[in-house]
Structure formats: structure tokens, C-alpha cells
Amino acid sequence: xxxxxxxxxxxxxxxxxxxxxEPLFHAPWESRAMAVTVAMGASGQWNIDLSRAARESLPxxxxxxxxxxxxxxxxxxxxxxxxxxxxxxxxxxxxxxxxPIKVSKVLTRDTVDLxxxxxxxxxxxxxxxxxxxxxxxxxxxxxxxxxxTRLPRYVRGHVGTVVSLxxxxxxxxxxxxxxxxxxxxxxxxxxxVVFDGPTLWGEHSDPTxxxxxxxxxxxxxxxx
Amino acid sequence: MSSLSHDHDHDHAHPHDHDHSxxxxxxxxVRALETLLTQKGYIDPAAIDRIIETYETEVGPHNGAQVxxxxxxxxxxxxxxxxxxxxxxxxxxxTGRQGEHMVALENTSDQHNMVVCTLCSCYPWPILGLPPVxxxxxxxxxxxxxxxxxxxxxxxxxxxxxxxxxxxDSTAExxxxxxxxxxxxxxxxxxxxxxxxxxxxxxxxxxxx
Numbered sequence: 255x256x257x258x259x260x261x262x263x264x265x266x267x268x269x270x271x272x273x274x275x276e277p278l279f280h281a282p283w284e285s286r287a288m289a290v291t292v293a294m295g296a297s298g299q300w301n302i303d304l305s306r307a308a309r310e311s312l313p314x315x316x317x318x319x320x321x322x323x324x325x326x327x328x329x330x331x332x333x334x335x336x337x338x339x340x341x342x343x344x345x346x347x348x349x350x351x352x353x354p355i356k357v358s359k360v361l362t363r364d365t366v367d368l369x370x371x372x373x374x375x376x377x378x379x380x381x382x383x384x385x386x387x388x389x390x391x392x393x394x395x396x397x398x399x400x401x402x403t404r405l406p407r408y409v410r411g412h413v414g415t416v417v418s419l420x421x422x423x424x425x426x427x428x429x430x431x432x433x434x435x436x437x438x439x440x441x442x443x444x445x446x447v448v449f450d451g452p453t454l455w456g457e458h459s460d461p462t463x464x465x466x467x468x469x470x471x472x473x474x475x476x477x478x
Numbered sequence: 479m480s481s482l483s484h485d486h487d488h489d490h491a492h493p494h495d496h497d498h499s500x501x502x503x504x505x506x507x508v509r510a511l512e513t514l515l516t517q518k519g520y521i522d523p524a525a526i527d528r529i530i531e532t533y534e535t536e537v538g539p540h541n542g543a544q545v546x547x548x549x550x551x552x553x554x555x556x557x558x559x560x561x562x563x564x565x566x567x568x569x570x571x572x573t574g575r576q577g578e579h580m581v582a583l584e585n586t587s588d589q590h591n592m593v594v595c596t597l598c599s600c601y602p603w604p605i606l607g608l609p610p611v612x613x614x615x616x617x618x619x620x621x622x623x624x625x626x627x628x629x630x631x632x633x634x635x636x637x638x639x640x641x642x643x644x645x646x647d648s649t650a651e652x653x654x655x656x657x658x659x660x661x662x663x664x665x666x667x668x669x670x671x672x673x674x675x676x677x678x679x680x681x682x683x684x685x686x687x
Contacts, residue, residue: 348509362525371573
């Protein structure tokens with residue numbers, strides 16, 4: 255979706271503020287929010303793309319005025335409400351009043367290290383040959399899907415050059431098709447494509463600038 | 479406070495940095511959430527503690543610095559890192575969540591590399607830990623692809639006008655590590671000494687070594 259999360263090239267956010275003292279967490283709740291969100295990923299009731307879609311579809315004003323971990327908490331609550339894992343009353347009270355649903359896995363102190371070490375690789379075998387090759391000119395499609403996508407607006411419609419191929423990877427847009435397991439898991443070739451600064455930003459762009467994005471095959475079309 | 483907006487004139491509740499007498503709305507909200515999810519059996523508080531402990535004490539930029547120092551010191555490792563960063567980094571024991579597919583980017587005198595995630599805040603956790611507030615900020619996410627030299631100026635970094643700047647927007651599950659240029663005069667240093675020169679920001683591309 256064309257949401258406020260798609261920030262590349264937006265203006266008016268001011269300078270990058272760098273903290274002199276950089277605490278890892280800025281309040282006790284932030285560390286709990288981070289870890290609870292990571293742990294709930296193991297429940298298997300959503301996937302990375304559904305989770306990102308939940309964050310991106312928060313109301314724009316909420317997204318922009320919430321801190322990073324606040325966005326995580328709001329999106330986690332939304333994901334669980336949508337799946338009847340919790341109710342609004344339970345979230346408000348912090349007390350269970352409806353039975354839990356069955357989840358795939360609950361991380362314990364004994365299993366958490368392995369789970370973090372393993373992560374969730376997205377590379378998958380792919381049978382069909384890649385449509386594009388390194389050095390080829392490609393255009394990022396002018397597309398505006400309603401749901402989750404990883405093609406940022408600032409490259410859409412512009413011509414770039416394929417820098418590398420990364421094999422088959424789970425295609426995020428299609429990965430959100432089923433809201434609950436079993437998920438739809440389409441696989442497409444993943445490319446890195448480089449764009450010149452002036453191509454993206456016009457004649458006043460920094461001429462030494464290049465920007466790359468990682469793009470799934472259906473985000474791209476051949477330039478004739 | 480890690481607000482996305484740069485001005486801190488919020489009209490909504492946030493933790494009170496200087497007032498510990500009452501809990502903030504978020505503190506209350508997250509406590510309720512954790513209690514509820516524990517009662518439901520969806521989470522185990524011991525696992526929550528362990529996740530926090532991992533990122534507070536074990537995983538951080540010292541991991542990435544070790545990778546960079548090894549690449550500086552051992553040409554074969556550097557070649558492997560640039561060809562297959564995932565495998566080369568895994569050989570040092572750094573794998574997992576938010577680092578499943580790694581790519582290393584070599585800074586040269588011709589090209590400076592910088593990493594951003596304009597859509598989210600994607601960051602290579604196994605080698606750099608959790609991202610700093612500025613990396614997640616709207617200012618960094620919006621401006622880096624448009625005016626990287628001005629962003630670098632915010633970090634006090636100036637590059638020669640002729641240096642090409644390639645900004646890598648982490649839009650997929652690939653995670654990037656910038657391999658900074660090795661400083662001159664460091665030939666006599668051990669890998670541990672080299673690692674101590676490598677900063678987190680240099681591995682993101684917002685600092686030089």
C-alpha cells in the first residue's frame with residue numbers, strides 16, 4: 255500500500271538526530287515489547303509479511319507519532335485481535351477471560367537460543383529460469399497494490415540496471431494472501447537493481463548518487 | 479525516546495524519563511499484554527527474559543567488528559565474505575534472525591556504501607544487534623536515498639566530491655554489512671586490535687574508520 259511507512263525521498267522530517275548516550279532501550283517496556291513480539295512470531299499464526307502489513311496499515315497519524323516499539327505493540331495487538339487470540343477487553347485488563355487458541359509453538363528458555371540462531375530464511379528452490387540477467391536494464395513497474403509490497407514508490411516507473419541475482423525468495427506481496435496458516439508461499443527470483451540519482455530525483459540530484467533496491471521479479475519489466 | 483518524528487513535542491503519552499512515580503501508558507499496556515499472553519500460554523516469561531538478555535549482552539556490533547577485522551587481515555576470508563557473506567559470517571558463529579541472508583559491501587576510494595531501510599527498519603541483528611534510534615527515524619529513512627551527503631554531514635562525515643555514493647535500500651530479506659576501508663598504518667595490528675577500531679556506524683556506512 256502507498257502508506258506513510260514508504261518514506262524514501264519524503265521531505266520535512268528534519269536532521270538525523272544522533273543520541274550522545276545511546277541506551278539500547280529507552281524504557282523497561284521497550285525491551286519487553288521487543289521480546290514479546292519476537293516470541294509471538296513463533297506462534298505461527300502470521301508470517302513476516304502479514305506482520306509488516308499490520309504495522310504499515312496503522313492509521314498514518316498513529317504510525318508517524320508512535321515510537322518504533324510502540325508500532326510493534328500496536329501491530330501485535332492487531333494481529334492477535336484479528337485471529338481471535340485475544341479480545342479487546344482482555345488487552346485492556348491484562349486478564350484472560352476467553353480460552354486460548356492452539357498455536358504452533360511456544361518458545362521456552364531452552365528453545366529460544368536455537369530459534370534466534372536459526373531465524374526464518376526466505377530463500378527457496380526455484381525451477382523456472384530468471385527472466386533478467388546481470389547488467390540488463392529493467393524498469394520498476396508503475397504498480398500500486400492495496401496490500402503489502404516491498405517496491406518503494408520512489409523507484410516505480412524508473413529504469414535501473416540489474417546488479418545481482420539472489421535465487422528464489424518468498425514473494426512478500428503474495429505471502430499475505432492467506433491471513434492464517436496454511437500460508438500462501440509463492441516464490442520468485444530476487445534481484446538487486448541499481449538506479450542513478452538523476453534518474454530518480456531529476457537534474458538537481460547528486461550526480462554521484464546511486465540507489466539500489468532488492469526487487470522480486472514481478473516488480474520488474476524488460477526495457478525494450 | 480525513539481519517536482519517528484524529529485520534534486519531541488508529543489501530545490500523546492510516553493514514558494516519563496524523569497518521573498518514576500507513575501507508570502506510563504505504554505508501561506501499563508505492555509505489562510498487561512505480557513501478563514495476558516503468559517496466562518494464555520502463548521509466551522513463557524523465561525523465554526522473554528532470555529531474548530532480552532541475548533540482545534543486551536551477547537549480540538552487538540562487536541560481532542560485526544570481528545568480521546571486518548578478519549576480512550582486513552585475511553585476503554581469503556575477505557574474498558569469501560564478498561562472494562558469500564552469509565557463509566563467511568556464519569563461519570564465525572553469527573547467524574539467525576534478521577541476518578539470514580547477508581551481503582557485504584566493500585568501501586573503496588571510488589565508492590562509499592551506505593545502508594538504509596526506507597520501508598521499515600531492517601538491520602543485520604546477528605552482527606550489529608538492535609538498530610539505534612536514528613536508524614529507525616523518519617529523517618534517516620526518508621533522506622538517505624535522496625541526499626546521502628547531507629545525511630552524512632549530520633554524522634560529521636564529508637566525502638570527496640568525486641566519490642560515488644551507493645545507497646542500499648534493504649527492501650527484501652537481504653541484510654547488508656559495509657566493509658569499511660582499512661586505515662593506513664594499521665599493518666602491525668592484531669585482529670583484536672583492528673576490531674577495536676571498527677565502529678557500528680562504519681558498518682552501516684554513516685562513519686569512516
